[in-house]
Amino acid sequence: MPSDTPEPARATALIAEDETLLAEGLRAELARAWPGLRIVATVGNGASAAREALARRPDVCFLDIRMPGASGLEAAEAMAEDWPEGDRFPLIVFVTAYDQYALQAFDAQAADYLVKPVEPARLDACVARLRQRLAERAPQTALARTVEQLRAWLGASPGAPAAHAAPPRLEVLQASVGPTVHMVPVDEVLYFEAADKYVRVVTAERDHLIRTSLRELLPQLDERQFWQVHRSLVVRARAIETAQRDESGKVFLKLRGRPERLTASRLYAHLFRGM
Amino acid sequence: MTARPSPLWHGFARRGAYTVVACLAVALLLTAMQPRHFGLHLLYSLIIGPLCWLAVDGGRLLAARRVARRHPQDVAAREGWPGWGWMAAVIVVGVSVAYTAGLAVADAIAGIAPSTDGVGAWRRFAFPLLLSLVASVAVTGTFHLRERIAAMRAEAEAARRAAAESQLRVLQSQLEPHMLFNTLANLRVLIGTDPPRAQAMLDRLIAFLRATLGASRRTAHPLEAEFARIADYLALMQVRMGPRLLVRLDLPDELKAVEVPTLLLQPLVENAVLHGLEPKLGGGRLEVVARRDGERLRLSVRDTGVGPGVSPAGDGTRFGLAQVRERLAALHADRAGLRLEPATDAEGGTVACIEMPWPAAPPATASAARPADQARA
Numbered sequence: 011m012p013s014d015t016p017e018p019a020r021a022t023a024l025i026a027e028d029e030t031l032l033a034e035g036l037r038a039e040l041a042r043a044w045p046g047l048r049i050v051a052t053v054g055n056g057a058s059a060a061r062e063a064l065a066r067r068p069d070v071c072f073l074d075i076r077m078p079g080a081s082g083l084e085a086a087e088a089m090a091e092d093w094p095e096g097d098r099f100p101l102i103v104f105v106t107a108y109d110q111y112a113l114q115a116f117d118a119q120a121a122d123y124l125v126k127p128v129e130p131a132r133l134d135a136c137v138a139r140l141r142q143r144l145a146e147r148a149p150q151t152a153l154a155r156t157v158e159q160l161r162a163w164l165g166a167s168p169g170a171p172a173a174h175a176a177p178p179r180l181e182v183l184q185a186s187v188g189p190t191v192h193m194v195p196v197d198e199v200l201y202f203e204a205a206d207k208y209v210r211v212v213t214a215e216r217d218h219l220i221r222t223s224l225r226e227l228l229p230q231l232d233e234r235q236f237w238q239v240h241r242s243l244v245v246r247a248r249a250i251e252t253a254q255r256d257e258s259g260k261v262f263l264k265l266r267g268r269p270e271r272l273t274a275s276r277l278y279a280h281l282f283r284g285m
Numbered sequence: 286m287t288a289r290p291s292p293l294w295h296g297f298a299r300r301g302a303y304t305v306v307a308c309l310a311v312a313l314l315l316t317a318m319q320p321r322h323f324g325l326h327l328l329y330s331l332i333i334g335p336l337c338w339l340a341v342d343g344g345r346l347l348a349a350r351r352v353a354r355r356h357p358q359d360v361a362a363r364e365g366w367p368g369w370g371w372m373a374a375v376i377v378v379g380v381s382v383a384y385t386a387g388l389a390v391a392d393a394i395a396g397i398a399p400s401t402d403g404v405g406a407w408r409r410f411a412f413p414l415l416l417s418l419v420a421s422v423a424v425t426g427t428f429h430l431r432e433r434i435a436a437m438r439a440e441a442e443a444a445r446r447a448a449a450e451s452q453l454r455v456l457q458s459q460l461e462p463h464m465l466f467n468t469l470a471n472l473r474v475l476i477g478t479d480p481p482r483a484q485a486m487l488d489r490l491i492a493f494l495r496a497t498l499g500a501s502r503r504t505a506h507p508l509e510a511e512f513a514r515i516a517d518y519l520a521l522m523q524v525r526m527g528p529r530l531l532v533r534l535d536l537p538d539e540l541k542a543v544e545v546p547t548l549l550l551q552p553l554v555e556n557a558v559l560h561g562l563e564p565k566l567g568g569g570r571l572e573v574v575a576r577r578d579g580e581r582l583r584l585s586v587r588d589t590g591v592g593p594g595v596s597p598a599g600d601g602t603r604f605g606l607a608q609v610r611e612r613l614a615a616l617h618a619d620r621a622g623l624r625l626e627p628a629t630d631a632e633g634g635t636v637a638c639i640e641m642p643w644p645a646a647p648p649a650t651a652s653a654a655r656p657a658d659q660a661r662a
Contacts, residue, residue: 028526028529029467029471029525029526029527030527031471031474031475031524031525031527032467032470032471032474032525034474034478035470035471035473035474035477035478038474038477038478055566076463076563078563078564078565078566078568079564079566107462107463107466107467107470108462108463108465108466109463125466126466126467126469126470127466127469127470127472127473128470
């Protein structure tokens with residue numbers, strides 16, 4: 011592909027910011043710094059950000075890091091996992107007022123981020139970089155770059171601020187079904203799957219539902235035994251029989267003694283390499 | 286207590302040096318009384334003196350260890366000082382033994398045969414022994430005093446540093462950077478789009494900053510002022526969160542003048558916004574209510590947010606809550622307390638409730654704080 015192709019006539023962008031005034035402010039500043047940019051969606055939380063981005067395929071996403079529901083980082087994670095193969099991944103710019111942990115992880119990767127209040131000069135520089143990258147038109151580099159950055163972030167921040175107060179290891183899960191509480195030893199669990207406000211706990215014999223989030227559960231598990239392979243999936247490493255990579259970068263996992271196939275996302279595909 | 290950070294040998298070397306100086310002084314004194322024998326006096330002095338010091342210092346450490354074992358709460362003993370009673374015995378016994386031994390050694394080196402003449406020998410023995418005792422008492426006293434002074438200085442320094450650190454952490458937990466920069470970002474937008482609203486917001490920010498930065502200078506203020514500061518903070522948050530944050534402040538007239546510790550409720554209100562309402566998609570309501578219940582004052586902060594334990598609490602939050610508990614305990618011991626629990630009604634969320642004796646702050650504390658404030662102003 012020739013590198014001197016001009017950027018699309020109307021580049022598109024998504025703004026995810028929970029504070030209405032700040033979203034309007036960023037929109038106004040962008041209108042000044044990048045008159046050609048069309049804002050296709052403005053959303054107020056992380057879940058809508060991922061959903062809208064996947065639906066509208068903008069060229070650029072401005073994601074506030076701290077938002078209700080899912081954070082901007084989690085929105086980027088969901089996008090990177092679910093983005094269709096071959097389609098151009100948006101350039102991502104994180105916006106934050108003050109988020110040491112997130113910035114530390116991204117600083118090393120030289121990712122784009124803006125601090126609030128956004129200074130016009132800083133925004134101009136950011137816009138210039140974005141336009142240049144769009145003009146280069148390398149559809150897969152943006153995705154690869156974001157995946158790299160997210161891996162660095164996920165690796166650097168197991169719970170970030172709470173990391174130093176690691177909760178004790180969980181031995182037994184208590185899953186209640188009506189008046190009965192099932193005691194499920196963690197040793198028997200094959201995998202955990204996030205399902206809305208619950209986590210599905212799968213053992214060789216049966217499934218249980220527990221009312222917690224994967225994010226809360228994860229620090230209480232032994233990370234050498236249980237691998238996160240998707241934002242909503244944590245699998246016991248010993249239970250995996252084979253891992254098969256497809257051309258899109260996804261990895262399909264076959265478990266010992268279970269019929270189902272699980273999918274590891276491209277964010278975690280690097281865990282499965284021949285030795 | 287971290288009184289002396291310097292290693293053990295450090296103090297030992299210093300005391301050794303002092304001993305040598307004391308020995309020189311004794312030798313000079315003896316030379317003044319008995320001229321022409323400076324070399325000899327110095328020899329005896331330099332042999333007997335250090336022996337006395339070793340005996341006294343060793344005895345001191347042994348005695349201190351014994352005392353510390355019997356009375357573990359005795360800080361001085363733990364740091365090597367058994368008290369003057371023990372030291373008197375240590376000095377008398379230690380110096381007598383060390384002097385006798387030292388005299389024999391010095392006699393042998395100098396080639397002087399011990400005198401056989403009873404009275405002469407006694408005089409030759411007794412006076413320097415007395416001198417050694419006096420010198421030992423003086424040197425021990427000096428060491429002890431110096432170390433006490435150094436320890437007290439270090440303690441005062443440590444206390445000052447701890448107070449400054451604590452004050453800084455209070456300030457950091459109140460001036461949460463995320464809140465501050467987001468507020469400034471909102472202001473920046475408003476300046477361009479809605480200058481009168483920007484001014485109103487700036488006034489709230491100024492009042493909030495003034496209260497936060499000045500809080501460490503006053504220990505108590507009327508409940509009315511406490512509610513005004515909370516109103517400032519919540520007005521700032523309402524600009525940011527819009528309709529996601531609904532506020533209800535409920536302060537009955539008869540409670541307005543009650544003195545409460547400054548910004549006691551602030552951490553609870555921030556907590557409710559940060560970990561209750563901000564993470565909730567639709568936001569919710571925040572209620573701050575003051576009530577008198579017989580001889581108790583009850584202050585509650587309730588939100589209809591995500592509930593306790595859902596959003597991970599940062600260091601600042603934990604510190605803020607610990608501060609509230611500490612301040613209550615310092616003022617009222619176990620007669621006051623803070624409870625943090627899930628709300629039991631259908632709306633959910635969290636309730637933080639402070640209970641303390643009525644009147645909230647003892648009048649003595651409140652009135653004592655005023656003149657100090659005026660003096661500083």
